[in-house]
Amino acid sequence: MMSEPLQETETGFDVGAQLRAVREARGLSQRELARRAGVTNGTISLIEQNKNSPSVASLKKVLDGIPMTLAEFFALEQPPCDQVFFRAAELVTLTKGAVSFRQVGAREGQALQILHEHYAPGADTGKAMLRHDGEEGGIVLRGRIELTVGERREVLGPGDAYHFDSSQPHRFRNIGDEVCEVISACTPPYL
Amino acid sequence: MMSEPLQETETGFDVGAQLRAVREARGLSQRELARRAGVTNGTISLIEQNKNSPSVASLKKVLDGIPMTLAEFFALEQPPCDQVFFRAAELVTLTKGAVSFRQVGAREGQALQILHEHYAPGADTGKAMLRHDGEEGGIVLRGRIELTVGERREVLGPGDAYHFDSSQPHRFRNIGDEVCEVISACTPPYL
DNA sequence: TAGCAGCGTTTAAAAATCTAGACAATACTC
DNA sequence: GAGTATTGTCTAGATTTTTAAACGCTGCTA
Numbered sequence: 001m002m003s004e005p006l007q008e009t010e011t012g013f014d015v016g017a018q019l020r021a022v023r024e025a026r027g028l029s030q031r032e033l034a035r036r037a038g039v040t041n042g043t044i045s046l047i048e049q050n051k052n053s054p055s056v057a058s059l060k061k062v063l064d065g066i067p068m069t070l071a072e073f074f075a076l077e078q079p080p081c082d083q084v085f086f087r088a089a090e091l092v093t094l095t096k097g098a099v100s101f102r103q104v105g106a107r108e109g110q111a112l113q114i115l116h117e118h119y120a121p122g123a124d125t126g127k128a129m130l131r132h133d134g135e136e137g138g139i140v141l142r143g144r145i146e147l148t149v150g151e152r153r154e155v156l157g158p159g160d161a162y163h164f165d166s167s168q169p170h171r172f173r174n175i176g177d178e179v180c181e182v183i184s185a186c187t188p189p190y191l
Numbered sequence: 192m193m194s195e196p197l198q199e200t201e202t203g204f205d206v207g208a209q210l211r212a213v214r215e216a217r218g219l220s221q222r223e224l225a226r227r228a229g230v231t232n233g234t235i236s237l238i239e240q241n242k243n244s245p246s247v248a249s250l251k252k253v254l255d256g257i258p259m260t261l262a263e264f265f266a267l268e269q270p271p272c273d274q275v276f277f278r279a280a281e282l283v284t285l286t287k288g289a290v291s292f293r294q295v296g297a298r299e300g301q302a303l304q305i306l307h308e309h310y311a312p313g314a315d316t317g318k319a320m321l322r323h324d325g326e327e328g329g330i331v332l333r334g335r336i337e338l339t340v341g342e343r344r345e346v347l348g349p350g351d352a353y354h355f356d357s358s359q360p361h362r363f364r365n366i367g368d369e370v371c372e373v374i375s376a377c378t379p380p381y382l
Numbered sequence: 383t384a385g386c387a388g389c390g391t392t393t394a395a396a397a398a399t400c401t402a403g404a405c406a407a408t409a410c411t412c
Numbered sequence: 413g414a415g416t417a418t419t420g421t422c423t424a425g426a427t428t429t430t431t432a433a434a435c436g437c438t439g440c441t442a
Contacts, residue, residue: 245400
């Protein structure tokens with residue numbers, strides 16, 4: 001029993017439509033993709049129509065023929081947003097003690113967060129290290145900042161940069177007596 | 192037939208071990224998670240042992256009981272990277288005509304790409320608009336740049352910012368006679 | 383127009399997954 | 413120790429996915 005299409009409600013987003021979109025974006029036919037992936041064209045047809053929900057193993061095989069990873073495939077889940085341009089005055093300002101963040105946009109569901117950060121002299125994100133999912137990185141524009149990531153610690157100046165997995169405990173401290181300015185990015189957003 | 196565990200080679204990463212790790216991190220038993228997810232405990236046991244490869248629909252149901260999205264689950268695929276600190280001189284420089292990119296790190300499998308971009312006067316990413324997966328955004332430090340995204344076009348100056356879905360066609364042009372400097376981020380990387 | 387090649391879809395049978403329930407092992411209570 | 417509850421695993425049968433092959437359609441070539 002149960003032979004109607006599954007639809008978006010079953011999986012949180014439309015696997016079939018997503019696969020079709022990805023496949024067509026590469027200009028592949030169902031048969032061509034099937035050949036590369038080592039499955040039959042019928043399988044791909046059924047998946048694209050949401051007439052069945054592929055096993056992870058099968059979906060992986062199909063995506064290998066694209067090629068694309070499972071992570072990339074499911075990362076397309078979030079719908080696109082709208083505002084593109086942000087005037088300097090429009091950046092959303094968040095203040096947390098001696099640290100001021102100016103954020104580009106503030107939308108739900110976005111994968112990327114960009115911040116223009118100002119660390120006052122002595123500013124510190126706290127002795128209790130930060131930890132969260134995702135990746136973050138940035139470039140120092142002005143001043144000097146001490147960054148601790150796990151066991152490692154360095155002082156970065158203008159032009160220097162950092163990039164790490166946010167699940168590692170980390171801490172920012174302005175140990176100079178000048179404001180430190182940093183532009184940073186983070187995926188996914190966590191503030 | 193075929194009753195041995197599937198193992199990591201089948202799916203690119205170990206779905207079973209990943210599910211087990213996530214479940215145990217929340218302190219849930221197989222039965223408790225099964226109850227929340229609306230599946231049987233046997234299902235979860237078999238998945239965790241890689242004795243079967245769940246359908247996307249089933250995996251989604253299980254993850255809903257965590258709760259966790261498919262994207263989050265598969266995003267744990269990439270192992271963490273290593274280098275954290277990048278001295279100004281260490282930024283990898285890429286040059287593409289009148290545009291120069293200085294990239295923070297250059298690793299495979301990272302979700303976030305951060306660039307320090309320099310657009311010479313007249314620099315243009317091309318009349319053929321760029322399109323790729325992901326999101327990108329940035330902040331202008333110096334000079335002025337004209338950004339076109341889909342039907343929209345604006346000129347941004349110091350402190351202004353942008354953020355859009357990279358699947359929309361886009362183009363950057365330095366229409367002034369001064370170098371334009373931008374710090375941008377992109378997820379996933381595309382250069 | 384016939385013939386051929388490619389496309390996406392459909393269907394019955396083969397192969398996989400999922401459920402319901404039983405099983406053994408551990409831990410805690412009485 | 414017996415009794416009970418909870419844990420993860422396993423197995424037969426129900427259900428679903430996957431295959432292999434056919435179908436109808438379109439576009440191209442002779």
